[in-house]
Amino acid sequence: MVDDVADEAEVAARLDAADRALAELQADSRRRQAELKAIAADLPAxxxxxxxxxxxxxxxxxxxxxxxxxxxxxxxxxxxxxxxxxxxxx
Structure with missing residues (x-):
């Protein structure tokens, strides 16, 4: 029983870490996308x-x-x- 609780806590911690890493990657992606849009706006049509x-x-x-x-x-x-x-x- 104690092992199950510890395993669940470990899984929850890993999921939280994965969610934070995913959020960071998505934020980086949005920044790069904004930079590329700015560069594209400067190009001739x-x-x-x-x-x-x-x-x-x-x-x-x-x-x-x-x-x-x-x-x-x-x-x-x-x-x-x-x-x-x-x-x-x-």
């Missing part, structure tokens, strides 16, 4: 593909180390099929 490609071309043209930019771009492109397959498996 609509950007055409043409503008994005033009800005990309200008930034590549003005890059001081074009070799590194090209290498990183190619390595990212090479990873895309693997990442796509990994997403499909999930």
């Amino acid at each position: 609509v950007t055409s593909r043409r503008v994005v490609i033009k800005e990309l071309a200008v930034s590549v043209r003005d890059a001081p180390d074009k070799g590194t930019v090209a290498t990183r771009t190619l390595s990212k492109i090479a990873r895309l099929p693997g990442e796509f397959i990994a997403r499909l498996r999930r």
